[in-house]
Amino acid sequence: MNAIVLTRIASVILGLLYLASGISKAMDINGFADVIARYGIPRLRMFAPFIIGLEITLGIGLLFEVYRQRAGLLSLGLLITLTLIFAFGYIFLNISDCGCFGDVISMSPTVALFRNILMIALSFCIWRQPESQTSKAILKTFFAVILGIITFVMTGFEMKNTYVEISVHEGMNLNNTFMRPFISLNKDQLFFVFSPACPHCQQVTPTINTYTETESVDEVVGMYPHTVSAESLREYRKKLTPNFRTIAVTKESLHSVTHTLPTILLIRKGYVVKIYMDNIPGPHQIVASYNENSLMGNRASQLPSVFRYFSSIK
Numbered sequence: 001m002n003a004i005v006l007t008r009i010a011s012v013i014l015g016l017l018y019l020a021s022g023i024s025k026a027m028d029i030n031g032f033a034d035v036i037a038r039y040g041i042p043r044l045r046m047f048a049p050f051i052i053g054l055e056i057t058l059g060i061g062l063l064f065e066v067y068r069q070r071a072g073l074l075s076l077g078l079l080i081t082l083t084l085i086f087a088f089g090y091i092f093l094n095i096s097d098c099g100c101f102g103d104v105i106s107m108s109p110t111v112a113l114f115r116n117i118l119m120i121a122l123s124f125c126i127w128r129q130p131e132s133q134t135s136k137a138i139l140k141t142f143f144a145v146i147l148g149i150i151t152f153v154m155t156g157f158e159m160k161n162t163y164v165e166i167s168v169h170e171g172m173n174l175n176n177t178f179m180r181p182f183i184s185l186n187k188d189q190l191f192f193v194f195s196p197a198c199p200h201c202q203q204v205t206p207t208i209n210t211y212t213e214t215e216s217v218d219e220v221v222g223m224y225p226h227t228v229s230a231e232s233l234r235e236y237r238k239k240l241t242p243n244f245r246t247i248a249v250t251k252e253s254l255h256s257v258t259h260t261l262p263t264i265l266l267i268r269k270g271y272v273v274k275i276y277m278d279n280i281p282g283p284h285q286i287v288a289s290y291n292e293n294s295l296m297g298n299r300a301s302q303l304p305s306v307f308r309y310f311s312s313i314k
Contacts, residue, residue, distance in 0.1 A: 007129040008065065014075065014122040015062030017115075022055035026151060029159045034259035038095050039085070049156040054078070057148030062126070066140040072126030079123060083116045094279040096200040108199045164255035168265070170272050178253045183270050187218035192244065193254055193263040196228055196236035201262040204280045205240040208264070212243045216283035217266070220244035225251045 025032040025048070033048035058078075061071045086109075089095035096109050107115070168174070174183055183189070192208050194201035212220050224233070226248040236242075257263065264280055266273040274286075 003129060007068070007126060010122045010125050011062045011065050011068060014119060014126065015059045017119060018055045018059030018062065018075075022052050022059060022151065025052045025055070026155050026158075029155045030163055030255070030259075033159055033163075035095070038260055039089055039093065045159075049152045049159060052155050053148040053152030056151045057144050060144035060147055061141065064140040064144065065131075066137045066144065068129070068131040069127055072123050072128075075123040076120060076127055079116055079120045083113070083120070086112065086116075096203070164252050166256060166258065168257045168272065168275075170275055172272050174267065174270050174272065178249070178256070182221055182223075182247060183267065184219065185270050189267040190217045190220045191265040191267060192220060192222045193224075193258055193261065193265070194222060195224055195261055196232045198261050202236065202240060204262055205236075205242055207280055207282050209241075209243050211283055214283050216286075222246040223249045223254060223257075225249065225254060227251060 029048055029052070032052070033045040036044045036048055058071060058075055061067065062075070086095070090109050168177060168179075174180060179191070182191075190208070190211050194205075196202075208220060208222075211217050220243075222242060222244050224246060228248070233246075257265070258275070258277060260277040262280055263275065263277045265275050266286075
């Protein structure tokens with residue numbers, strides 16, 4: 001098999017990967033935008049439609065093999081940049097979701113890294129192989145760019161029209177929110193916002209179980225998107241055996257609580273005591289984070305220290 005055929009195969013594989021990545025991100029544009037915002041600069045969300053449009057353009061261009069060397073070089077630069085950004089987020093910001101395929105396909109950081117390495121290798125091979133353009137190259141390029149622009153515009157409008165602003169904050173009363181039916185005013189509760197298919201959510205589930213095992217709270221409640229498949233939920237329960245009850249909630253409702261998975265909310269008497277996102281602490285870490293001098297009376301001293309701080313709330 002000669003180099004030309006191998007390069008053609010590499011272009012098709014890489015093009016299909018870009019199309020799968022771009023289309024899956026477009027299916028949940030706000031989810032992908034939220035992953036970008038977790039790097040500490042919320043305004044970076046606006047780049048989500050641009051990245052999706054660029055991936056669609058590259059995917060079509062590589063399938064058509066138009067300006068192949070330039071497409072390979074652009075792909076190489078893009079992948080190296082995104083891989084370095086993800087590595088920084090994983091090491092320093094505890095971001096384990098690369099957002100590579102949106103919510104359609106969840107992958108661990110290790111799998112995401114190997115995927116990027118494969119795509120970088122394919123891009124390098126494509127870039128190194130000389131190309132010969134046909135008379136239809138300009139027409140094919142025009143088609144790829146137009147399709148990318150259309151994707152950019154459509155996903156931009158979708159992100160703007162479907163974005164749900166977070167309305168649940170620390171210290172607020174949840175009686176007037178969708179969470180009211182799940183709140184027990186006489187219990188100290190922990191709400192775990194997760195997705196059964198999310199690798200990081202799976203990773204912290206044993207930590208969530210310890211809240212029940214150590215009786216650090218009276219009740220743990222898991223909330224997951226109602227769009228999750230029954231098979232995914234069944235596999236999650238079989239693999240991780242959560243010891244808390246779970247509730248299916250609309251994605252819009254969950255997005256009003258958080259744009260980051262996993263997230264936990266500590267609730268006392270219907271009030272939000274504390275919200276932790278992504279980097280979920282265990283019971284002992286939470287206890288250590290509060291000043292023991294904030295005790296307020298005998299009743300307060302019997303509560304887990306995470307709730308003593310708010311024992312004055314009536």
